[in-house]
Amino acid sequence: MLAILKNHKLVSVKEAAASVSFKMKALDLCDEHQRSFEFFCEDEKKLCCSSCAIVNHRKCHSVVEIKKIAGKVTSPSSTLGEKLKEAKEAAEGVARHIRSSKDQLAEDVKEIHVKIRQMRDEIMRMFDDLEDSVNKRAETLQRETLENLTKKQAQNEKHLADVTSCLETIESIFKNGSPVQKYIAEHKMERKVNVLCRNIKEECQNLENVNISFHFDETLKLPPLPNSEYVPGQLLLKSNRREDVNSVNMTMKLTPVSAIDYKETEDDIDEPFYTGIDFLPGGRLVAVDIKNSKCLVYNEKLEKVGSYQLSYAPFSVVVVSEEEVAITSGPGYNIEFLHVSKCNEISSSRTCEVKTTYDSICLKDDRQFVVGTYDDPRPVRIVSLTGEEYDFSVNFSNKTYPIDTSDCIYIKNCDKIVITDRNEHTVYIYDIKTDTRVVVKNDQIQEPRGAAVGPSDTILVCCLTTNTIVQISQTGQILSSYKLDMTHPFRVCVSRDKSFLVVANDSPGNSKMQKFKISC
Known part of the structure; x- marks a missing residue:
């Protein structure tokens, strides 16, 4: 034996491997008694020291020694390992997202500088052109x-x-x-x-005293910036919960259920045109016909079961309660309430006089409407069920919509207003709480008209030119687009449980109404 090995004890590799111990770092000690775990209670699925076994588990039927079962039962280490790996991947994903967010913030700040410089350059070019043009005219x-x-x-x-x-x-x-x-x-x-x-x-x-001068329009008269808080723009910081790009929970699918072609009847003076539709309780549908001044009721199969002759041209309709609907009319300054019984009998209840001309109407809560105006600089207003009129504290775009060019809906759960602009091919989403807006412009949105609140409070819009129903998220993302078997879809409504959708069109000679089952 070599001298260097004189004081060494030689053992076999097998014995050495068996004798290797792992530092448990107190994982093998009972928290209560600070003793090593020796037993496992199979009844309560708990590790026990000798004191635990005697004191806490003496009535249990199966308390076994760990050393007798440790090598016999299936080890959970693989399952725990998989869970930890998944957790690690998720944590790494969070880290990547945070790093990406930091990078994106830096890019956003750079983009702000670029955008302001671009705007400055555009303004300078505009003023250069203005100076050249005005100088030539002045000369x-x-x-x-x-x-x-x-x-x-x-x-x-x-x-x-x-x-x-x-x-x-x-x-x-x-x-x-x-x-x-x-x-x-x-x-x-x-x-x-x-x-x-x-x-x-x-x-x-x-x-005469002859002078030549130049004056800017009021819109271009900026106050002195160093002495004012006025800034021609907004710096916004938005923080939204990240949506899983693979999620399809919000994407809507439509399955046709039934459809009708409505033609002129004996008591009609013209081909029907439904400018307002809404769901009644139990799956029935109420519609207003502007051409023949009628309010009609349809059952679940889109079969006409009730009709009422109006004395005015109705614009839009909304269901107020189980047996009451409200109708806007033009050019009359009133909102009429009709009683619609469960037997489909319709009668007039009362009329509220108003001071503004209203087109679209929807419920804000159990006491107020949100109404879309026409030929008025206030595009959206609030009207109580008794006729009092109010304005939103929202900075709407200063635009007056002619009749048949816009629609508005209210999303109750998030306090938002949606306005469609048919001529500008645009959908505006206004947040009442923050007085901010999202502007949605997309090739799929062409002549947007009627709108409704869809599943998960998404926005459904009729597009007349493309003959589609487009689904939009509240952040302005296009979620889906459904091609309809009709031309010029005009109005759309969704049932209270978001399970059915009905759309009516504006197509003389091919008037149609379709019902769909909604799935996500």
Whole structure:
């Protein structure tokens, strides 16, 4: 044996492996008694020290020694390992997201600088063009004005010379001439002097101060920035919960259920045009026909089961309660309430006079409506069930919508207003709480008209040009687009439980209404 191994004990590899111990770092000690775990209670699935086994588990039926079962039962280490691996991957994903967010924030700040510089350059180019255009026009005005002044100056100089000449002649005659000569000269020159005096008087009366100046419109008169809090823009910090890009919970799918083609009947004066539809309790549908001034009720199969003749042209309808609906009319300044019984009998309940012309209408709560206006600078207003009118504390775009160019809906759960702009091919989403808005423009949104609140409070919009129903998230993301078997979809409504959708169109000669089952 080598001297270096004199004091070493040699063992087999197998024995050495068996004798290796792992530092448990107190994992093998009971928290209560600080003793090593020796037992496992199979009844309560708990590790026990000797004290736990005697004190806490003496009534249990199966308390076994750990060393007897440790090598026999299936180890949970693989399952725990998988869970920890998943947790680690998730944590690493969070770390990546945070790093990405930091990078994105840096890029966003850079983008702000770039955007402001671009706006500054665009404004400078605009003012360069403005300066060039105004200078050219000012020079033209100056040239034309100078020509007129030069003509007047020449004319005045001629008059001045004539007056001087006449004055010299008269003074000479009256100084040196005979009485006969004076008499002849006075009568001879009287007319010429009168004409000269009249012309010079007219010139004096027509004298003008000529100035050229330039004034900016009120919209371009900025206050002095160093002395004001005014900033021509908004710096926004938005924090939204990240949506899983693989999630399809919000994406809507439509399955056709039934459809009808509505034609002119004997008591109609024109082909029906449904400008308002909404779901009644139990799956029935209420609709208003602007062409024939009617309110109608349809059952779940879209079979007409009730009709009521109105004295005005109805615009829109909303279900207020189980047996009451409210109708806007034009150009009348009122909102009429109708009673619709469970037997589909319709009768007038009451009428509220208002001071604004309203088109679309929807419920805000059990006491108020949200109404869309037309031909009014306030695009959306609040009307109580008793007729009082109020304005939102929201900075809406200063635009007046003609009739049939816009629709508005209210999303109760998040206190948001949606306005469609048919002519601008745009959908606006206003947040009432923060007084901010999201502007949605997309190739899929063409002539947006009627709108409704869909599943998960998404926004459903009828697009007349593309003949589609487009689904939009509250952040302005296009979630889905459904091609309809009809032309020019005009109005859309969704049942209270978000399980059915009905859409009506604006297509003379091909009027149609379709019902769909909603699934996500």
